[in-house]
Amino acid sequence: MSNWKSVYNKWNQFQELDSKLKQELEQLKTNEQQLEDAFYKELSFGTGGIRGVLGVGTNRMNIYTIRKAVYGLASYLLENTVNVKERGVVVAYDSRYMSKEFAVETAKTLGTFGIRTYVFESLRPTPLLSFAVRYLGTAAGAMITASHNPPEYNGFKVYNDDGGQMIPEEANQIIENISKIENELAIPVMEQAELEEKQLLVWVGEEVDNAYLEQLRQISKLPVEEMEQDKDVTIVFTPLHGTAYSLVTRGLEQLNFRNISVVEEQAQPDPEFSSVESPNPEEHQAFSMAIELGKKVNADILLGTDPDADRLGVAVKDNNGQYTVLTGNQLGALLIDYILSHLEDVHLSNAKILKTIVTSELGQEVARHYGVDTINTLTGFKYIGEKIHEFDSTGERFVFGYEESYGYLISSFARDKDAVQAAVMASEMAYFWKKQGKTLLDALEVLYERHGYYREGMSSLTLKGKEGSEKIALIMDTIRKNPFEEIAGYNVEAVEDYLISERHLLSTNEIETIELPKENVLKFVLQNNSWVCLRPSGTEPKIKCYYGTCGTSLQESEQALAALKETMTKVMNEIIS
The missing domain is CATH 3.40.120.10 (Alpha-D-Glucose-1,6-Bisphosphate, subunit A, domain 3)
Known part of the structure; x- marks a missing residue:
């Protein structure tokens, strides 16, 4: 978003802005760096949905970013799924700040399309939401959660009618619909009382829990x-x-x-x-x-x-x-x-x-x-x-x-x-x-x-904000252009670049096709059943580095693991410094 100040002004001048968000906006006016971070981009809808810090702005989780995501979901469902209004969407939520409010906000937005929403009366786990989609036969599901993120986060995770998280092909169509929304502040919503009166908001009790527990017993x-x-x-x-x-x-x-x-x-x-x-x-x-x-x-x-x-x-x-x-x-x-x-x-x-x-x-x-x-x-x-x-x-x-x-x-x-x-x-x-x-x-x-004694580990660099995103991109770009031939003394046998779906076998210089969707991931397959994999997180401001080793003893495997971690941490820090 090139001109964040114009977006900020739009929010600042919006007379009907939610009172809590209006108060927060007033407090941010004296801190331009925080203000820019809140408005410099839109909270992106990834393959699973959106997740971010709670607060005011287009780069924050609030009722307006929820409405925008739900509007995109509703448009997608009406274009691609049969009997959407009758089948409806089921929504669950966890124990985070604003979770129930966001669940109701989801229903208020879906209601303007005539789509019924089933909302659980109290908090429920994510797997129960996945089960509920299948049990109730809904067209989709949504879970209000930020999983294990810190308390200041919340999120909106979307499920298809099979009960699985939306895959990229589905999510991309939702993203396309979201991109057509010119003003998130102008998205219409229905009031809760009207939704309940028209049975467009249906509260769900323990029936789904009991059905889930019956299935659970059978495993x-x-x-x-x-x-x-x-x-x-x-x-x-x-x-x-x-x-x-x-x-x-x-x-x-x-x-x-x-x-x-x-x-x-x-x-x-x-x-x-x-x-x-x-x-x-x-x-x-x-x-x-x-x-x-x-x-x-x-x-x-x-x-x-x-x-x-x-x-x-x-x-x-x-x-x-x-x-x-x-x-x-x-x-x-x-x-x-x-x-x-x-x-x-x-x-x-x-x-x-x-x-x-x-x-x-x-x-x-x-x-x-x-x-x-x-x-x-x-x-x-x-x-x-x-x-x-x-x-x-x-x-x-x-x-x-x-x-x-x-x-x-x-x-x-x-x-x-x-x-x-x-x-x-x-x-x-x-x-x-x-x-x-x-x-x-x-x-x-x-x-x-x-x-064999297999050991694995993961290290990560947390790089927040606009500058952090740029540093993460720099790390991936630098290593992609200059792939390793050895890491911590272990020869690289193959380089797997999932962004271009290619596996490069170094000993023969052959190129194989990786039959998986494209994603910004680099994996280095090393000698002795060891490997290193780099991947920017899709839900947190982090770049993650995964490691795997195998030895004839636990001590041998752990020594190899420590060497890989030390080397990769040093490499990433050198790139961003």
Whole structure:
């Protein structure tokens, strides 16, 4: 947006501007740098939707950016989907600031098109929204969430009628419709009372929850008679001030897991996430209170979900009585092993595992051990959901999908990552191994001894604002034009550039086509089953660097991992300095 001041003036002169936003605009007038950041661009609609800092301006999350996104969605649905007005759109929301207000704002905008909106009466997890789209048969779904971002963020995530996140082809049409909107301040909305009177706003209660829980019970690999027995496993659970409390505890109880202790200080929804530095189970500090409680009750497994309950972290006790937080890659490999070991041979023949290109190769090796193929997708669960939808017509059997960032899906009754499913299955798996006198760490060691000691990691640079975006672009552009031939002493065997869909094999100088959608990602395949992958985040002001190594011992793999991280961090800092 070249002339941000003219956009600011338009907002400043708008007489009917929301009173809270008007007050914030007054406060920003003395800080031109913050004012420019609020108006220098429009909050971009990515493949999953929009996400940003709450506040006034076109580059912030507020009722006007929500209206603009919803207007684009409504236009897309009316052009591309049948019976939209009757089928409607279902909306759920999490515990963040403005979440319920944005959910109602979505209904107020859809209502002007005559499209009915189903809105949950209270906060619900993201996977339940995905399930609700399929259960209610709606034309689309929307989730008001910023996942595990800091408290000042919120977002609007869009789902297609299959219950999966919008894929790029769908999102691009929505973006095109959004681009036609000349004035976000002039988008018409209906009042809530009128919507309810005309039944264009329908409040949703527990019917969907109960239907979801019935499906959840069926993912168990336990014999029916064992499902009915009380389980000798002690669980500590924290929903980290988010949405997962009800469904996780009810899901565990219906399989007769009775020894569940909840971290009470983190059980209640709280938009400030006041007891943690970050409400992200990937961050080990998020488990501090769970570990404390785990020691008191001698827990076998600790479970932590992020605010919208699409990510699960797990910690287990080691032989010294200390709790170790598993990585997403480790838990994924364990779940693959548990699920496939309980599948009959007839179901293994056309079974498929789905994972992303930055997820560990250990899971693929475990699947190969059972004769099951693994399919790689681009980063983002929307691509896994898209493949599951393809399986509906090809007859291939989806048995598990995951990504390294703590996202898992066991059964396709939901089409997005589902921490509720994963929490129940991880608990069942811990119970299974405990009966054999083993912990999940013991089970993981078995996998390492069989397949190799795989270790993975990720580092990121946070670069905020306009200047930060330019630095991220500079890093990608510099490395793309000057690709590595070796990294930390490891020779590069192939360079994969997903922006141009090419894989360059260095030893033969051959070029292969990558059969995946184009995306701004660079991956360097190294010797010894190691790799490095660079990717700007689509939802945060970050550039992420992922690493994978494999050695004959844990120490060897971790040394290689540290060397790769050190080298890439140095390279990125040198480019931007």
